[in-house]
Amino acid sequence: MENKGSVLMHRYEIGKLLGQGTFGKVHHARNLETGMSVAIKMIDKEKVLKVGMFEQIKREISVMRMVRHPNIVQLYEVMASKAKIYFVMEYVKGGELFDKVAKGKLKEDLARKYFQQLIGAVDFCHSRGVYHRDLKPENILLDDNGNLKVSDFGLSALAESKRQDGLLHTTCGTPAYVAPEVINRKGYDGSKADIWSCGVILYVLLAGYLPFHDSNLMEMYRKIGKADFKFPNWFSPEVRRLVSKMLDPNPNTRISIAKIMESSWFRKGLKPVRIEIKGKEPASHDVEAVVGDSSTAAEAMQELARPSNLNAFDIISFSAGFDLSGLFEENERKKEERFTSRKTAKTIISKLEDIAKRLKLKVTKKDGGLLKLAGSEEGRKGVLSIDAEIFEVTPTFHLVEVKKTGGDTLEYQKMMKQDIRPALEDIVWTWHGDQLRSQQQQENQPELQQPSQEHPLLDVSPQIP
Structure with missing residues (x-):
């Protein structure tokens, strides 16, 4: 993926090497859809985790979400594979x-x-x-x-x-x-x-x-x-x-x-620049929602017009081996679960519909594109209702969010654990949170304590821009 002329995530053609640091490289790249030049910072996840810089990467993403200004390099989106994290940034070609x-x-x-x-x-x-x-x-x-x-x-x-x-x-x-x-x-x-x-x-x-x-x-x-x-x-x-x-x-x-x-x-000669700030956090490039209420992939893809509540900064937190969930949400949240899949939207939709049929859950449609599942009987706290939504990261990589929207939480958790998760096993690449729990268990072992997550007072120039 890092060779000149190769294509990253079906979206960016990789160009010349701009710089290289301890944990990765920066390449010039071109957006295949818009033709816009970008700089892509490629970070080796294994190296980052090995030296305990997990928190530093999270902080850098969080910071760059917050600082949108004409005189600050812009972070457009964050993507991830099993081995790498990709920061897609504004290309500034005038040099240092x-x-x-x-x-x-x-x-x-x-x-x-x-x-x-x-x-x-x-x-x-x-x-x-x-x-x-x-x-x-x-x-x-x-x-x-x-x-x-x-x-x-x-x-x-x-x-x-x-x-x-x-x-x-x-x-x-x-x-x-x-x-x-x-x-x-x-x-x-x-x-x-x-x-x-x-x-x-x-x-x-x-x-x-x-x-x-x-x-x-x-x-x-x-x-x-x-x-x-x-x-x-x-x-x-x-x-x-x-x-x-x-x-x-x-x-x-x-x-x-x-x-x-x-x-x-x-x-002297100061020209004021007006900075318009909308909301507490500037919006990043949103990942569009692939809606899962159609019987064919073509119909599902037609629903892409509705922007999702998730964006590229959220998507990175669901990459196997590099869970950033602590940055974006509370870990104790139990009413929703997410997983990534390398299957097509059509396959995921079909699988969800099969599971609903087996569990006697009624599948209903909702304008805007959610796959809604509802129980047929009243539970302890009313009828159990579940929303399932599919998000496209790339054409061959999807994020699926399954969320309880009504009924008893314990009933929902039991169904997820005993029925839904096992039934989804053949299409799931990784469940969000599982890697984090595994990592936390390892960190609790004394012999695996990580070194300091900050750089010492050293001149680390040149750094990746």
């Missing part, structure tokens, strides 16, 4: 900001433009409770129009990651860009730490080199802790004031993003 600054200092107007876009993106992230924690030129891309795009949220944190003291405590990032309070390991404010990193980036844009640099890492940390750096003589007084306030070693007195935006240097 690092490539530009590596050639030397930028003109002040261009540096200001990039800095304005960076601060706008970071401010948006903070407004959604997201802290990047690894801001640096290598993680900032440029598009064809010279606009900045923040990427790589693999080390990001959410507001709920804070401890009772209201601070983050995981030491991570790239040494030259990391804030002194992160190095000190006493807890830190994620937004203040990001502002420090933005200050280092601004210095680099205008100077062409780092403010803190030393071949001895501990000496570099000492310089960071005391904000021991010098300005080049071409820095204007306005820039010096702004950078000094951003590189304040005391996070309590460090300038806020609101104050940065009010500074005279920042506001």
